[in-house]
Amino acid sequence: MLVPFFQTLRAARLPVSPKEFLTLLDALRQGVIEPSLDQFYSLARTILVKDEALYDRFDRAFAAFFKGVELKLELARDLPEDWLKAQLKLELTPEQRAQLEALGWDELMDTLKKRLEEQQERHEGGSRWIGTGGTSPFGNGGVNPAGVRIGGAGGGKSAVKVWEQRGYRDYDDSVELGTRNIKVALRRLRRFAREGAADELALDDTIRATAANAGYLDIKMRPERHNKVKLLLLMDVGGTMDEHIHRVEELFSATKSEFKHLEFYYFHNCIYDYVWKNNRRRFAEKTPTWDLIHKYNRDYKLVFVGDATMSPYEILQPGGSVEYMNEEAGSVWLDRLTQAFPRHAWINPEPHGVWEYRQSIHLVQGLMHQHMYPLTLSGLEAAMRHLSK
Numbered sequence: 124m125l126v127p128f129f130q131t132l133r134a135a136r137l138p139v140s141p142k143e144f145l146t147l148l149d150a151l152r153q154g155v156i157e158p159s160l161d162q163f164y165s166l167a168r169t170i171l172v173k174d175e176a177l178y179d180r181f182d183r184a185f186a187a188f189f190k191g192v193e194l195k196l197e198l199a200r201d202l203p204e205d206w207l208k209a210q211l212k213l214e215l216t217p218e219q220r221a222q223l224e225a226l227g228w229d230e231l232m233d234t235l236k237k238r239l240e241e242q243q244e245r246h247e248g249g250s251r252w253i254g255t256g257g258t259s260p261f262g263n264g265g266v267n268p269a270g271v272r273i274g275g276a277g278g279g280k281s282a283v284k285v286w287e288q289r290g291y292r293d294y295d296d297s298v299e300l301g302t303r304n305i306k307v308a309l310r311r312l313r314r315f316a317r318e319g320a321a322d323e324l325a326l327d328d329t330i331r332a333t334a335a336n337a338g339y340l341d342i343k344m345r346p347e348r349h350n351k352v353k354l355l356l357l358m359d360v361g362g363t364m365d366e367h368i369h370r371v372e373e374l375f376s377a378t379k380s381e382f383k384h385l386e387f388y389y390f391h392n393c394i395y396d397y398v399w400k401n402n403r404r405r406f407a408e409k410t411p412t413w414d415l416i417h418k419y420n421r422d423y424k425l426v427f428v429g430d431a432t433m434s435p436y437e438i439l440q441p442g443g444s445v446e447y448m449n450e451e452a453g454s455v456w457l458d459r460l461t462q463a464f465p466r467h468a469w470i471n472p473e474p475h476g477v478w479e480y481r482q483s484i485h486l487v488q489g490l491m492h493q494h495m496y497p498l499t500l501s502g503l504e505a506a507m508r509h510l511s512k
Contacts, residue, residue, distance in 0.1 A: 128188050132171065135184035139171045146170055160189060178403065353384040355419055355464065359429025360389045360402060362445075367472035370498055371428060374470070386419065392433040393453030393487075394460065395444055412456055416463040424510045425464035430473045431487040431495070438486050457490040467491065468506040472498040 125148065132139045147170045156162040164185060172181050328343035335341075356378060358371065379385060388398035388410060396412050399405040436443040438453045461467050469487060471478070475497045478484045488495045494509060496502040 131188045132181070132184050135180055135187075137172070137177060137180055137184060143171050351384065352382060353419075353423045354378070354382045354386070355415065355423045355425050356385060356387040357394065357398065357425070357427050358387065358389055359392060359427070361391050363430055363432045364472075367430060367498070370472055374428065374498065374503075386423075388415070390429075391444075391446065392429075393437045393444070394427075394456045395449045395453055396451065396456065412460070416459060419464075421464060423464055425460060425467040426506070426510070427467075427469040427491075428498075429469070429471065431469070431471055431484045432473060432481055433483045435482050435486060438483060438490075454486070454490055457487070461491065466510050466512075467494060468510055469495040470498050470502070470506060471495055475499075475502075 125144075129139065129141075129144045147167055150156075150166060150170065151163075156166050167185070168178070168181055172178060325343040325345040328345070329341065332341035332343050333339065356375075358375070364371070375387075388400060389402060389405070390398050394412060397409040398412060398415070399409055401408060434443070434445075437445060438457075441450060441452050442448040443452060469491045471484070473481075473484070478488075478495075484495075494506075496506040496509075
């Protein structure tokens with residue numbers, strides 16, 4: 124059964140040898156792990172991947188092979204594993220979709236609890252039970268304007284909660300840029316100064332000093348010029364941002380090369396009480412958002428990068444995060460950050476033409492005092508002009 128998994132890894136250009144694969148099979152026969160996909164993932168990566176630089180490639184190959192094979196919820200009880208195999212695909216007309224009404228927050232969570240207590244078997248299709256491919260607000264692979272996605276793939280970009288553990292990868296800051304235009308746009312936010320040790324040859328001063336010294340060489344040094352602008356970059360990662368990875372990586376790479384004083388962190392969908400530096404360790408190595416406010420001075424320019432596409436609950440509601448029960452709403456944290464850093468902007472990779480149709484984008488625009496700009500050259504130039512005032 125696992126031979127195709129081995130072939131998938133080799134097709135992904137992972138240097139996995141047959142001996143290592145046999146070691147994995149032997150470990151499974153010895154029962155060193157419980158029958159859990161999470162534990163199998165950790166075991167397989169430990170045995171098969173020898174270089175941390177290949178972790179992301181392994182993650183993508185693993186997800187491609189095991190997509191949707193297991194569902195584990197720590198709720199009232201376990202749900203059948205094969206519920207994730209969404210076999211029914213509904214095609215609703217715009218009129219039918221318009222007739223679907225989202226449940227309120229409290230009613231949504233209370234109803235989910237009751238369904239878990241009442242339901243005794245798997246379900247596909249339909250509008251009531253937790254299952255796949257239906258119009259119920261609980262499950263996956265179906266259509267509902269707002270609900271709780273339980274495992275599997277979504278697509279509507281409107282889930283209020285997502286009950287699954289998801290892994291994100293860090294943006295690559297060494298990606299080759301296809302154009303220098305992003306760097307040119309970022310250079311509008313520059314304020315040069317010579318600071319630090321005198322380790323750069325001052326050619327003009329050396330010539331003048333040598334001439335004044337009767338031709339005897341008198342070398343003059345000076346500090347190197349640096350862009351003294353300080354930038355705090357907060358980047359949305361995972362979920363709907365996967366559609367924009369390439370452009371965000373270009374922006375990230377250009378930003379790291381243009382700004383010496385750069386601090387960056389990740390968040391998911393909306394900012395809450397913590398951020399992180401490393402996506403693979405985002406649950407173990409958290410940085411409280413309060414630390415950003417207390418650590419960095421008001422002279423830092425604050426830039427968010429994200430599509431601002433989410434359920435409005437994630438912005439306005441305590442407990443609205445799709446991943447955990449946050450005590451304070453995302454809007455509270457956005458307000459604190461924009462007050463702490465008066466020069467702030469939000470860069471949005473979503474096409475500007477869809478902004479007016481996304482309620483969450485409209486909400487974030489208001490919280491950012493309308494300082495939201497598209498991830499285009501003209502949008503970046505406008506954002507840099509605003510930040511440089």
